[in-house]
Amino acid sequence: MDLTEHNRQAWNAESCAGGEWSTPVDSQVIRKARRGEWNIVLTPRRPVPKEWFGDLLGKQVLCLASGGGQQAPVLAAVGAKVVSFDLSDNQLAKDQQVAERDDLEVSCVQGSMNDLSAFAEASFDLIFHPVSNLFIPDVLPIWRECYRVLKTNGVLLAGFMNPSFFLFDHEAAASTGQLLVQHALPYREPDSLDSEAAKQWQSSGRPAEFSHSLESQIGGQLAAGFSIAALYEDGWDDEATPLNRYSPMAIATRSIKPPNQCL
Secondary structure, eight states: OOHHHHHHHHHHHHHHHTOGGGOOOOHHHHHHHHTTOOOOBSSSSOBOOGGGTOOOTTOEEEEESOOSSSHHHHHHHHTOEEEEEESOHHHHHHHHHHHHHHTOOEEEEEOOTTOOTTSOTTOEEEEEEOSOGGGSSOOHHHHHHHHHHEEEEEEEEEEEEOGGGGGBOHHHHHHHSOOOBOOOSSOBTTTTSOHHHHHHHHHHTOOOOBOOOHHHHHHHHHHHTOEEEEEEEEOOOTTTOGGGGTSOOEEEEEEEOOOOOOO
């Protein structure tokens, strides 16, 4: 199975369904952002601290795997020159729709988050990469590519899932109220599913999901050359999973591409 193509089609379908991450912001949100009143998220609920962005006016910003008409238009309204890079045609179309409606500078480019060969080295001042790398089997190429396309002193803002999330069957827990460990880590769809569950997954049309260790999420950024300057955790809600009552669901990091240091 071509998992990249599967996930492109799955996200196109999710976007058509108009879920939480596929509902474009309205013009009032854009007007407020232009006045300096704005918030966006890397993780399910907690707004990113404003100081994590720095001065965005005129800055080159890459919104990486964050299409859907939400973050990219807001950052453009604040004054950034934004490129939205996403696998899903429909998610990109929503960014384009808001940009055209509200006269925003957003350029949309289609591709997979682990291949930024469309962009030259040192193209961006900031990369905004919300929780999305659970849809790709290997995160290390993402961090290497982010490092390559950022300018020196450029900033990577990234959100990702706590790997413990993937131990559980959250749909079953929502119906039974019981959290039972079901999967070993690393979790990989469809390989981690038994034959019946794999058939149900395939017929559901859901995107393939993958767990990633903190070693690959945080250690991977460090190995790529980044310095991690800040970090926070975030919850979700009990409706999404009962695990929310017991553990943070997601992590956000602010990382910097430091100047080359000659010994």
